[in-house]
Structure formats: C-alpha cells, structure tokens
Amino acid sequence: MLRFTTTRTIHAPLEKVFETISDIRNFQKAVPHILNVEFLTEQQSGIGTRFRETRLMKGKEATTELEVTEFVANEKIRMVADSHGTVWDSLFTVDTKDSCTELELVMDASSRGIFGRIMNRLIKGMIQEGLEKDMDAVKAYCESD
Numbered sequence: 001m002l003r004f005t006t007t008r009t010i011h012a013p014l015e016k017v018f019e020t021i022s023d024i025r026n027f028q029k030a031v032p033h034i035l036n037v038e039f040l041t042e043q044q045s046g047i048g049t050r051f052r053e054t055r056l057m058k059g060k061e062a063t064t065e066l067e068v069t070e071f072v073a074n075e076k077i078r079m080v081a082d083s084h085g086t087v088w089d090s091l092f093t094v095d096t097k098d099s100c101t102e103l104e105l106v107m108d109a110s111s112r113g114i115f116g117r118i119m120n121r122l123i124k125g126m127i128q129e130g131l132e133k134d135m136d137a138v139k140a141y142c143e144s145d
C-alpha cells in the first residue's frame with residue numbers, strides 16, 4: 001500500500017472549505033482540470049453518493065468512478081474509487097487552526113496484484129504532484145472571496 005499526504009492552511013472559514021471539498025460540484029469549480037462530473041445516484045451529497053469524474057491528467061482525459069463512504073459535516077469526507085486494480089481511498093479532514101482552516105488529504109492506494117503495485121510505485125511522484133495541485137486549487141478557490 002502507498003500513502004500520500006498533503007496539507008494546506010487556508011485563510012477561509014472551515015465551513016467554506018468543507019463545502020468546497022464535500023460537494024463535488026464545488027470541487028469541480030475549484031479544481032480546473034476536472035472537466036466533467038456525472039452523478040450516478042439521485043443523491044448528490046453524503047454517504048452513498050456515487051459519481052463519475054473526468055479530469056485532465058498529463059494532457060489526457062481520465063475518468064474515475066467514486067463513492068462517498070464517510071461523511072461528517074464540517075469534519076471529514078472519504079471517497080473511494082476502485083480503478084485499474086487499485087483501491088484509491090481519499091480522506092479529507094478539516095480543522096480550525098489559528099483562525100484559519102487546516103485541510104489535510106490522506107490517500108491510500110491498495111493494489112490487488114504485483115503489476116498494480118509496481119505501476120503505482122512508478123507513478124508515485126505524478127500522483128503526489130496531482131494531489132498537491134488539487135489542494136493548491138482548493139486553497140486558491142476558498143481564499144478568492
């Protein structure tokens with residue numbers, strides 16, 4: 001299993017940061033390389049919400065199906081994707097710190113085969129870079145008002 005962690009201190013209210021990461025429509029507004037979101041369930045927020053996200057990665061479109069598996073308002077949201085032999089488990093948490101909001105993302109990548117484990121290790125840097133860009137985009141979006 002690989003683990004990726006990134007944190008940002010955001011000069012915006014905790015509620016705004018959580019609303020940005022927990023509502024995929026807002027997340028899409030914040031992260032410019034998310035090209036499209038298609039909901040696969042009637043509900044569009046909270047546990048059980050499933051959606052398909054298409055984003056631009058290294059000049060190519062990549063589509064992933066995600067499900068919200070944990071949701072505590074203004075505290076945390078977990079989204080899980082099972083894609084190409086790897087389970088991607090992303091946990092976003094928010095907390096107040098010195099009148100700012102601290103946003104942390106921890107992503108675990110668990111591969112089911114030797115090929116997936118090797119591939120994920122080879123693209124580890126690209127994955128970390130992508131997560132950093134997402135977090136920078138969320139920070140900029142939340143601080144823009």
